[in-house]
Amino acid sequence: MIAGLAGGGRGTAARRRPLPKAQLEKVGIGVTGACVVLVIVLVATLIVMVCGQGLATFTVDGVDPWAFLTGTVWNPHASAADGQPLMGALPMIFGSFAVTLLSCAIALPVALCLAIFMVELAPEIGRTYFQPVVELLVGIPSVVYGLVGLEVVVTWTRSWAGGTGYGIFSASIVLAVMILPTITSLTVDALAAVPDAWRNGSYALGCTKWQTIRSVVVRSAIPGILTALVLGMARAFGEALAVQMVIGNAAQIPASLFELAATLTSILTLGIGNEASGTVYANALWSLALVLLVMSLAFILIVHLIGKKEEVTDG
Amino acid sequence: MVEVRERVQDRPTQAAPCDVAIEGKPHAEPLSKDPIALSSKPSMFERYGKGPEADVPKPLEGTPVDVPVDFQGLEDLARASRRALVSDKMARIAIEIVAGLVVIMLAALIAKIVIDGWDKLLDWNFLTGKPEQFKEGGGIGPELFNSFYLLVLTLLVSLPLSLGGAIFLSEYAPANALTALAKTAIETLSSLPSMIVGLFGFLFLVLQMGWGFSIMSGAIALTMFNIPILVRVISQALEAVPQGQRDAALALGLTRWEATIHVLIPAAMPAIVTGVVLSAGRVFGEAAALIYTAGQSAPALDFTSLDLASPACPWNVWRPAETLAVHIWKINSEGVVPDLSAISNGTAAVLLVCVLAFNLLARVVGRALERRITAS
Amino acid sequence: MNASSSAVLGAPATSAPASALLATRDLTVSYGAKEALHPTSLSFRKGEVTAFIGPSGCGKSTLLRCLNLMNREVVGCTMGGRILYRGRDILAPDVNVYELRTSIGMVFQQPTPFRLSIAANVAFGPRHHGLAASREADLVERALRRAALWDEVKDDLKKSALALSGGQQQRLCIARALAMEPEVLLLDEPCSALDPISTFAIEETIRDIAASGVCVIIVTHNMEQAGRVSDRCAFFYLGTMVESGPTLELFNAPRTQRLSDYLTGRFG
Numbered sequence: 001m002i003a004g005l006a007g008g009g010r011g012t013a014a015r016r017r018p019l020p021k022a023q024l025e026k027v028g029i030g031v032t033g034a035c036v037v038l039v040i041v042l043v044a045t046l047i048v049m050v051c052g053q054g055l056a057t058f059t060v061d062g063v064d065p066w067a068f069l070t071g072t073v074w075n076p077h078a079s080a081a082d083g084q085p086l087m088g089a090l091p092m093i094f095g096s097f098a099v100t101l102l103s104c105a106i107a108l109p110v111a112l113c114l115a116i117f118m119v120e121l122a123p124e125i126g127r128t129y130f131q132p133v134v135e136l137l138v139g140i141p142s143v144v145y146g147l148v149g150l151e152v153v154v155t156w157t158r159s160w161a162g163g164t165g166y167g168i169f170s171a172s173i174v175l176a177v178m179i180l181p182t183i184t185s186l187t188v189d190a191l192a193a194v195p196d197a198w199r200n201g202s203y204a205l206g207c208t209k210w211q212t213i214r215s216v217v218v219r220s221a222i223p224g225i226l227t228a229l230v231l232g233m234a235r236a237f238g239e240a241l242a243v244q245m246v247i248g249n250a251a252q253i254p255a256s257l258f259e260l261a262a263t264l265t266s267i268l269t270l271g272i273g274n275e276a277s278g279t280v281y282a283n284a285l286w287s288l289a290l291v292l293l294v295m296s297l298a299f300i301l302i303v304h305l306i307g308k309k310e311e312v313t314d315g
Numbered sequence: 316m317v318e319v320r321e322r323v324q325d326r327p328t329q330a331a332p333c334d335v336a337i338e339g340k341p342h343a344e345p346l347s348k349d350p351i352a353l354s355s356k357p358s359m360f361e362r363y364g365k366g367p368e369a370d371v372p373k374p375l376e377g378t379p380v381d382v383p384v385d386f387q388g389l390e391d392l393a394r395a396s397r398r399a400l401v402s403d404k405m406a407r408i409a410i411e412i413v414a415g416l417v418v419i420m421l422a423a424l425i426a427k428i429v430i431d432g433w434d435k436l437l438d439w440n441f442l443t444g445k446p447e448q449f450k451e452g453g454g455i456g457p458e459l460f461n462s463f464y465l466l467v468l469t470l471l472v473s474l475p476l477s478l479g480g481a482i483f484l485s486e487y488a489p490a491n492a493l494t495a496l497a498k499t500a501i502e503t504l505s506s507l508p509s510m511i512v513g514l515f516g517f518l519f520l521v522l523q524m525g526w527g528f529s530i531m532s533g534a535i536a537l538t539m540f541n542i543p544i545l546v547r548v549i550s551q552a553l554e555a556v557p558q559g560q561r562d563a564a565l566a567l568g569l570t571r572w573e574a575t576i577h578v579l580i581p582a583a584m585p586a587i588v589t590g591v592v593l594s595a596g597r598v599f600g601e602a603a604a605l606i607y608t609a610g611q612s613a614p615a616l617d618f619t620s621l622d623l624a625s626p627a628c629p630w631n632v633w634r635p636a637e638t639l640a641v642h643i644w645k646i647n648s649e650g651v652v653p654d655l656s657a658i659s660n661g662t663a664a665v666l667l668v669c670v671l672a673f674n675l676l677a678r679v680v681g682r683a684l685e686r687r688i689t690a691s
Numbered sequence: 692m693n694a695s696s697s698a699v700l701g702a703p704a705t706s707a708p709a710s711a712l713l714a715t716r717d718l719t720v721s722y723g724a725k726e727a728l729h730p731t732s733l734s735f736r737k738g739e740v741t742a743f744i745g746p747s748g749c750g751k752s753t754l755l756r757c758l759n760l761m762n763r764e765v766v767g768c769t770m771g772g773r774i775l776y777r778g779r780d781i782l783a784p785d786v787n788v789y790e791l792r793t794s795i796g797m798v799f800q801q802p803t804p805f806r807l808s809i810a811a812n813v814a815f816g817p818r819h820h821g822l823a824a825s826r827e828a829d830l831v832e833r834a835l836r837r838a839a840l841w842d843e844v845k846d847d848l849k850k851s852a853l854a855l856s857g858g859q860q861q862r863l864c865i866a867r868a869l870a871m872e873p874e875v876l877l878l879d880e881p882c883s884a885l886d887p888i889s890t891f892a893i894e895e896t897i898r899d900i901a902a903s904g905v906c907v908i909i910v911t912h913n914m915e916q917a918g919r920v921s922d923r924c925a926f927f928y929l930g931t932m933v934e935s936g937p938t939l940e941l942f943n944a945p946r947t948q949r950l951s952d953y954l955t956g957r958f959g
Contacts, residue, residue, distance in 0.1 A: 021789035028572025035479025036497040043500040046515040113413035139670045141600025143643045144663045208403035238508020240603040241644050300506050563803035567816035568792035
């Protein structure tokens, strides 16, 4: 570019220019941008393809979406009197929501206690011992949780509740342990983000530690805790193998927590590989996958809304 | 603690903006009636509202104030305060018990897995042998190899891609639609269930691309599973490098690209390595994304074979490859192997030991790198 | 030190060249809709030290970061007016900022050594602008000598730069900038993180660098430092350049009430 810039008293160094800087920068943006574009294309393809397959039930096989979502009989191989295939997804949708809510109800209080212990009561022990433990819990493969659930939780449930031991109850216990680290670590972040000055303000008013935790720390961390909860729910809703191993996989709405049930993921796990693509049953399974996808996207949306609301209240 | 809340709410005069008893003083009333004084302590009014002679604490009865003292209120407050201390203690104990129970539970969980699988964990024939479908005594040799091979291939694909994505998002991030779209896409991918990723892999890679159940399909599916984790880890590591390092490199006439490659990435390397190894542990144990992409069968491997087209060649990326995690799931859902429990316990123990090793490795390597870089 | 500085000060102040090396003409800087620097016109000459003074948030650092176009790296920052370097407007879109920054070096408030050896830090810029490896050793020695660091580190060139003290790190950063043989050196409060002894050493280094013909521009909120080190001064307040001129004149006979108040410590 400007010849004058390089002239003058300069030139102590012998310069060779492999690639002009401006061009190098373009290469940098180009290479990294290409990575990003590839990721976007992958995600877009995923959503479009799963949606496309999932909608075939309604567009190709002509099933009424409302009947699909609310029907209680799942037997796509057979047809009802009106010639429509029997594909009511309600048992699976119910099962997924039931295990999600129940496991969160179990995990949230425990996670909250753990997080309070780690941030407020014993920060030193929390950092050195609990942090690695929580990270380790995240790392344990879900099939291992499923296996332990099968051998311990199901057996234990059978011993006092009778029946097979499989069902929503066992699945919720296993899921609660699985999502505990997710909720705990996000709650820890939320509690740690509360400024110390607020705690000191509360102590200065003569409040006890517990009063401070309850009415200052936890209260101001509620948006963060909610985010933790929703992400935990998303994980529980989408978990497949561990649930499939302990829930029993009967596509029915169970009368109690101890009867065989099924979730979207468990039926998908079992069915998808056994069906030739294009059949009515395969299409119905993809519709279940579509419901799963839509719910996952809904969880992301909720997290976004919580974040946005927090931004508005903050500033 | 609940009792205190009730106490405060019971009082008709309380404005109670906060459910902490002491804060809930009646704002409308004059300061002299303020029931802040607890038992024998001098009130705020006594201590600050009067001259130096008030420095000597006086008994409450003698307070020379013409407004009658609200004895009921004082008593309530003292009681509330005592209760606050009790509930503080109780809450603390309860929380400590819960925390202790969780640690015990985790210890029991790990102990159970390791103890149940201990025999198999040390059994060389189990670790290297080939699996049996209907007989006892099957091994997990191919599964063990497949798990590591798949992990390496996944990292080979996902690491450069995530590095590029993270650099774009944390160093360039032009304020345009591409950046916003990329952030949304990565966030979406991170909260999608791995099941969905596996189903997409089945639909797109296995069926549409015609790759069949293969290591290649599995590696790409795992890449999608791994990208959001890696992008987040690398972005955080890059953002943790002080802004001054960036400015200094740019002020020397370097491009952002050179600044990132020659200054920021070396500075962020310990954090990046730790994060990548931790994510490797997650990938290693993933099963849901693999059952319909890498498949559920493990053909016996012949390590002398170099024929990349043969299904027995370990390096052939087009052969189906069951991993350890998938193996556990498969034999449990089929349930035809006679020594089902022993094999799945052994496999689980191997899996757990590998994940523990990844965790440990991440910490050790990260710390060693940190030391090497800061040392003189 | 005063003797040497007045010798340098004497020459350019009386016989200023017709055209300055670097000059701003009605330069403005905005962050989003907010104008952080109102139109400012200043000239900077070779061999002189110019100090920007004023209370924090007054726009002095903002102006400094314009002169090597570091503000280009800030999202939402726009610059108006002109910056003339060797008579050419560097705000023109066709200007190569990377080449420009090799001629206009910069040192920051906090020392910013890279996680490399001392020698590699100094050679960092030239190396990435195509310096032949055979010339590296000479260049490192020359730059370290100019930054008055050579005697302290000549036996430890392979050691990590992070092992140096804060003052040494800052002089290393100066050496790193000098290794590019810049014509202009921008210093953004270079001593604010340092102890008095290191500060004194750096001030002396700055005088020597100016004496070797470099145009030095320093931002400082320390009046004494501006008095000790600079030939000319510009006083900023709330994004406006209030007053500028030879440092001695400005300090002894401020023309505006604001500067007089600032010098007597009524605000700042």
